[in-house]
Amino acid sequence: MPDRVGSILADPVTTHMKAELTRLRSGQTVAEVLAEVRASPPRGRIIYFYVVDAEGRLKGVVPTRRLLLSDPVTRIDDIMVKRVIGIPHTATVLDACEFFTMHKLLAFPVLDADRKLLGIVDVELYTGELAEIDADEPDTTRGDLFQLIGVHLTTAEQKSVGPAFRRRFPWLLCNVAGGLLAGLLTDIYSDVSVLIVVTPFIPVVLAVAESVAIQSVTLAIQLLHGLRPTWGMLPKVAGRESVVGLLLGLGCGLIVGVIAVIWMGKWWVGLSLFAGMAGGVAVAAAVGLSLPVVLKLLKRDPSIASGPIALAAADMAALLTFFNLARLLMR
Secondary structure (H helix, E strand, O other), X not given: OHHHHHHHHOOEHHHOOEOOOOEEEOOOEHHHHHHHHHHXXXXXXXXXXXXXOOOOEEEEEEOHHHHXXXXXXXXXXXXXXXXXXXXXXXXXXXXXXXXXXXXXXXXXXXXXXXXXXXXXXXXXXXXXXXXXXXXXXXXXXXXXXXXXXXXXXXXXXXXXXXXXXXHHHHHHHHHHXXXXXXXXXXXHOHHXXXXXXXXXXXXXXXXXXXXXXXXXXXXXXXXXXXXXXXXXXXXXXXHHXXXXXXXHHHHHXXXXXXXXXXXXXXXHHHHXXXXXXXXXXXXXXXXHHHHHHHHHHOOOOHHHHHXXXXXXXXXXXXXHHHHHHHHHHOO
């Protein structure tokens, strides 16, 4: 099932789109549009009226309610919604699934590089794919595809407390160990950590690193649904996520660093926060995305184990980077 789901999700979205749809022309009136629609009724239950110019470029979408209730002489350009979310023709089915999850619409136009309307893709196509898989595959495999489009099936029903405890408790020890190690690091770097200009910012550094780590873990678990991981993919995904983490850390570090300089009047505190958060968050992001892949390859459940381990690793990376830079710059 994972291979089959993966192949479907990797399909170009253009292979699943409907090319036959009602295209309205910019400059038409409501009366003209209604006459055309009556003469050639649109197919399907999900109907969006897209407006294009003479070259076929998408200009807007007309809600059905507005079309029916507007004066017949009104130009559709005056009632259309001009800001339309479109899916690029280079997107995959998985990309389209993310559009449906994020924007909560029933259909999206598929556009080429010049915003020419190629067709539409709607949720009926996805329910059709799911129904086909449902007929051939066992129930336990359908959750993977549903979760990829943001519909999480109920898998948390616990019939026995004991197994649930034994499954989750060992991984929480990673958090306990991480907290103890954080305390140890604070003690080792007491020349820095107890300074009144540093102490208030330790929770901020940890919070940002942990948040990014959890975000990365969540993205990795979503990526693993319907995809068979390999050791070869690790460097690529970890490298890309570390760059994203670096940018996130630089943004947060700049804000916190400027506040620290204004608040404490110490330039080295602001600089160590800026660089420390950038480095710590980059590591946290790479670890957060890599861990689920590694655990999956080791036949462990990434949804249970990844979070605690990633949080502990994020704490260590953030504190070590922050404290070492602060110690170096304060001299």
